[in-house]
Amino acid sequence: xxxxxxxxxxxxxxxxxxxxxxxxxxxxxxxxxxxxxxxxxxxxxxxxxxxxxxxxxxxxxxxxxxxxxxxxxxxxxxxxxxxxxxxxxxxxxxxxxxxxxxxxxxxxxxxxxxxxxxxxxxxxxxxxxxxxxxxxxxxxxxxxxxxxxxxxxxxxxxxxxxxxxxxxxxxxxxxxxxxxxxxxxxxxxxxxxxxxxxxxxxxxxxxxxxxxxxxxxxxxxxxxxxxxxxxxxxxxxxxxxxxxxxxxxxxxxxxxxxxxxxxxxx
Amino acid sequence: xxxxxxxxxxxxxxxxxxxxxxxxxxxxxxxxxxxxxxxxxxxxxxxxxxxxxxxxxxxxxxxxxxxxxxxxxxxxxxxxxxxxxxxxxxxxxxxxxxxxxxxxxxxxxxxxxxxxxxxxxxxxxxxxxxxxxxxxxxxxxxxxxxxxxxxxxxxxxxxxxxxxxxxxxxxxxxxxxxxxxxxxxxxxxxxxxxxxxxxxxxxxxxxxxxxxxxxxxxxxxxxxxxxxxxxxxxxxxxxxxxxxxxxxxxxxxxxxxxxxxxxxxxxxxxxxxxxxxxxxxxxxxxxxxxxxxxxxxxxxxxxxxxxxxxxxxxxxxxxxxxxxxxxxxxx
Numbered sequence: 001x002x003x004x005x006x007x008x009x010x011x012x013x014x015x016x017x018x019x020x021x022x023x024x025x026x027x028x029x030x031x032x033x034x035x036x037x038x039x040x041x042x043x044x045x046x047x048x049x050x051x052x053x054x055x056x057x058x059x060x061x062x063x064x065x066x067x068x069x070x071x072x073x074x075x076x077x078x079x080x081x082x083x084x085x086x087x088x089x090x091x092x093x094x095x096x097x098x099x100x101x102x103x104x105x106x107x108x109x110x111x112x113x114x115x116x117x118x119x120x121x122x123x124x125x126x127x128x129x130x131x132x133x134x135x136x137x138x139x140x141x142x143x144x145x146x147x148x149x150x151x152x153x154x155x156x157x158x159x160x161x162x163x164x165x166x167x168x169x170x171x172x173x174x175x176x177x178x179x180x181x182x183x184x185x186x187x188x189x190x191x192x193x194x195x196x197x198x199x200x201x202x203x204x205x206x207x208x209x210x211x212x213x214x215x216x217x218x219x220x221x222x223x224x225x226x227x228x229x230x231x232x233x234x235x236x237x238x239x240x241x242x243x244x245x246x247x248x249x250x251x252x253x254x255x256x257x258x259x260x261x262x263x264x265x266x
Numbered sequence: 267x268x269x270x271x272x273x274x275x276x277x278x279x280x281x282x283x284x285x286x287x288x289x290x291x292x293x294x295x296x297x298x299x300x301x302x303x304x305x306x307x308x309x310x311x312x313x314x315x316x317x318x319x320x321x322x323x324x325x326x327x328x329x330x331x332x333x334x335x336x337x338x339x340x341x342x343x344x345x346x347x348x349x350x351x352x353x354x355x356x357x358x359x360x361x362x363x364x365x366x367x368x369x370x371x372x373x374x375x376x377x378x379x380x381x382x383x384x385x386x387x388x389x390x391x392x393x394x395x396x397x398x399x400x401x402x403x404x405x406x407x408x409x410x411x412x413x414x415x416x417x418x419x420x421x422x423x424x425x426x427x428x429x430x431x432x433x434x435x436x437x438x439x440x441x442x443x444x445x446x447x448x449x450x451x452x453x454x455x456x457x458x459x460x461x462x463x464x465x466x467x468x469x470x471x472x473x474x475x476x477x478x479x480x481x482x483x484x485x486x487x488x489x490x491x492x493x494x495x496x497x498x499x500x501x502x503x504x505x506x507x508x509x510x511x512x513x514x515x516x517x518x519x520x521x522x523x524x525x526x527x528x529x530x531x532x533x534x535x536x537x538x539x540x541x542x543x544x545x546x547x548x549x550x551x552x553x554x555x556x557x558x559x560x561x562x563x564x565x566x567x568x569x570x571x572x573x574x575x576x577x578x579x580x581x582x583x584x585x586x587x588x589x590x591x592x593x594x595x596x597x
Binding site: 009017101102259263 | 325336354358367368370374384386387389391432
């Protein structure tokens with residue numbers, strides 16, 4: 001079974017939901033601004049932009065809108081993979097998915113891609129106008145580069161998200177755990193809180209998250225320190241590939257547990 | 267193994283462990299026996315009804331066969347494949363219809379929903395389009411606007427038709443239908459019943475059909491398995507099952523006359539009830555093993571004794587009587 005029909009089906013499903021649910025569509029467009037605006041408001045209220053530039057090396061407006069865009073795009077992937085088994089259980093589609101001969105790993109790879117594409121394209125409405133405002137044409141080119149890196153970063157999260165999904169959903173009331181996992185991921189990505197400032201334990205965990213390396217590459221691009229960015233990219237891709245067999249095992253484990261206790265059919 | 271049989275179930279047992287709170291911090295585990303040694307088989311080209319009240323074990327049986335539940339013991343084979351050890355192969359051979367109300371994506375149209383599920387079965391492009399076109403026409407979903415209406419705007423009857431269309435997407439030889447007409451309006455229920463019979467008798471599919479509607483089981487099913495409390499209490503064709511409770515076969519007469527009804531019937535030596543109505547009108551119910559043997563004699567004897575026959579008929583037991591008979595026997 002090839003990935004293509006599954007991708008097509010997921011595109012139809014996600015875009016059907018996205019474009020027919022206008023509130024979701026509007027929220028998707030304004031979220032990076034809301035995130036960035038909220039953070040900047042507090043940042044300017046209690047801190048100094050100059051101190052921020054001194055410590056982080058980037059203008060806070062650029063940093064926050066970029067960080068919001070990165071977090072939104074990457075968490076969209078994590079959310080799609082992590083929450084899908086739950087939403088399919090709630091909707092009642094899970095027995096039809098599990099009783100079908102579909103290749104589970106291919107399905108879970110296909111699941112986040114449509115929303116990922118939508119989120120990455122959102123770069124045209126979020127980071128691009130701000131970059132162009134600050135840097136002119138060079139800003140537009142940077143925006144394209146950042147969008148490509150974010151796409152790669154988000155894709156590299158698919159396998160680890162599958163590993164987590166398979167394990168978490170074997171536990172009852174898994175949504176409670178997901179509500180802890182999600183903000184932790186957001187912090188450990190290093191988008192709002194650069195990895196170089198993290199304590200060692202957090203840094204070590206962050207190192208195991210593939211897209212945190214891509215986020216570091218983006219950070220380095222902004223501060224103009226390009227040393228070792230290829231190594232970071234390679235680490236991200238290697239980690240993503242290393243998690244894939246674990247993802248397969250995790251999905252199989254989840255399915256076995258589900259079938260042992262009985263898939264809910266309503 | 268069992269290549270010629272569509273479904274073979276051998277002594278399946280399933281126990282659920284249900285946690286119950288017994289105190290603020292304490293909980294106790296209660297074991298519920300959903301299936302207690304269920305065995306049966308289904309051939310290609312027949313509709314077999316799994317008939318029983320709520321909680322009898324119908325859905326649990328369907329879940330086991332659909333590879334959605336692992337039995338504690340016993341074996342089940344679908345199209346010759348073991349449902350536990352060869353679940354991947356089983357899934358290619360089955361079409362399932364579970365709850366009618368749920369199980370679709372609300373923001374997609376009927377057609378888009380079918381396209382999604384077709385992809386899960388590896389159907390794509392022209393093959394998928396042609397199959398969906400065919401099914402939409404077959405189930406008359408085109409007339410109901412399934413092509414452009416979002417699922418959330420569907421009535422229950424439309425959802426049921428769409429659900430059956432999904433079960434037929436891969437043209438699987440074995441269909442597992444769990445209460446497919448539950449809550450449907452009579453035209454939709456009738457359409458589904460007609461289709462189910464056609465799919466088995468015309469297309470040679472094996473269909474396991476659960477219901478708690480006796481009338482429906484009698485209309486649709488070639489054979490019936492009566493299940494109660496996780497045990498198959500009786501099996502056979504609807505006719506065979508009815509014949510297995512001969513004490514319920516009754517000759518019913520309504521007669522008018524002045525003579526003693528009892529003296530007329532004593533000759534036959536069978537159990538009978540007489541209810542006297544007004545104006546010398548009597549309702550007579552004669553319990554007999556083979557009513558056809560005595561029916562003409564009874565009518566003749568009443569006439570000879572000066573009775574006027576208002577009506578006379580042999581009452582067949584209903585499937586409901588059969589079910590009650592076997593369920594009580596089990597208790």
